[in-house]
Amino acid sequence: MDALRVVAEPRRREILRLVWDQERPAGEIADRFDVSFAAVSQHLGVLRDAGFVNVRRDGRTRYYRADRTALGPLRPVLEKMWATSLDRLVELIEEER
Amino acid sequence: MDALRVVAEPRRREILRLVWDQERPAGEIADRFDVSFAAVSQHLGVLRDAGFVNVRRDGRTRYYRADRTALGPLRPVLEKMWATSLDRLVELIEEER
DNA sequence: GGTTCAATTAAGTATAGACTTAAATATCAT
DNA sequence: ATGATATTTAAGTCTATACTTAATTGAACC
Numbered sequence: 001m002d003a004l005r006v007v008a009e010p011r012r013r014e015i016l017r018l019v020w021d022q023e024r025p026a027g028e029i030a031d032r033f034d035v036s037f038a039a040v041s042q043h044l045g046v047l048r049d050a051g052f053v054n055v056r057r058d059g060r061t062r063y064y065r066a067d068r069t070a071l072g073p074l075r076p077v078l079e080k081m082w083a084t085s086l087d088r089l090v091e092l093i094e095e096e097r
Numbered sequence: 098m099d100a101l102r103v104v105a106e107p108r109r110r111e112i113l114r115l116v117w118d119q120e121r122p123a124g125e126i127a128d129r130f131d132v133s134f135a136a137v138s139q140h141l142g143v144l145r146d147a148g149f150v151n152v153r154r155d156g157r158t159r160y161y162r163a164d165r166t167a168l169g170p171l172r173p174v175l176e177k178m179w180a181t182s183l184d185r186l187v188e189l190i191e192e193e194r
Numbered sequence: 195g196g197t198t199c200a201a202t203t204a205a206g207t208a209t210a211g212a213c214t215t216a217a218a219t220a221t222c223a224t
Numbered sequence: 225a226t227g228a229t230a231t232t233t234a235a236g237t238c239t240a241t242a243c244t245t246a247a248t249t250g251a252a253c254c
Contacts, residue, residue, distance in 0.1 A: 004174070008105035009242080026201060039243055041202055060200045060251045073177050076170040077101070098211095106212080123231060136213055138232055157221045157230045 006050040007074055011035070012043050016066050017082060019053060023065035103147040104171055108132070109140050113163050114179060116150060120162035 007013055011033065018029055030040040044064060047053040051070045056063040068075055104110055108130065115126055127137040141161060144150040148167045153160040165172055 002105075002107075004101065004105040004178075008099075008101040010099075011242080027199095030201095035242085036244065037201075038203085038245080042242080045202080057251095062201065073170075073173040077174060080170050081101075108212080124229095127231095132212085133214065134231075135215080135233085139212080142232080159231065 006046055015043055019064045019066045023063040025061045025063055112140055116161045116163045120160040122158045122160055
């Protein structure tokens with residue numbers, strides 16, 4: 001799947017944002033969304049195949065983290081999307097909760 | 098349709114490339130592809146709605162041209178994709194024909 | 195061993211959207 | 225006005241893919 005299609009999916013962008021500057025276990029990522037764990041796992045697979053996330057295994061849990069450099073010129077695209085005021089607001093409310 | 102989805106579609110990227118540094122009539126653009134004129138027109142509509150192309154009407158023909166600045170951070174993404182050697186090669190062969 | 199937990203993979207469904215052909219719109223020419 | 229040309233829009237089809245639940249893998253623990 002080509003790089004642009006990978007990040008064109010909103011859910012995958014949200015996942016990327018979650019693991020942007022800290023690693024997180026797959027389960028914790030899945031909990032943030034109201035879709036099944038399997039669905040999130042499939043998205044993680046796509047991100048993994050694209051090289052946009054790295055995985056660290058420890059026991060039975062997999063820790064995911066964004067590979068920011070792998071995104072190349074797409075990185076500023078994502079960062080700009082996340083920098084919009086509305087998006088910031090939603091993010092802050094989420095974190096407060 | 099959000100900006101990333103718009104350019105995630107390969108056909109639309111090809112169209113953008115065609116009108117990247119010169120305007121072209123819709124018909125001429127459509128001729129380059131082996132899909133119907135209507136299909137290309139629909140893609141042009143999406144690009145128009147996204148603001149990624151401008152249209153100049155003259156009589157019955159519509160001249161399309163990319164609005165490079167409107168692409169913002171996506172511009173370097175496209176330019177990098179088009180800069181790959183394989184892509185360059187295909188482009189050169191096409192132009193030769 | 196068996197059981198539980200974390201995650202992935204398999205198999206199937208539902209939907210967005212890229213296509214098709216046909217009809218509509220609009221401009222120019224006769 | 226009729227017809228030809230350039231393009232868009234309407235209506236419907238078909239396929240990729242984001243989802244679902246169920247089955248599978250693999251590690252930790254008893």
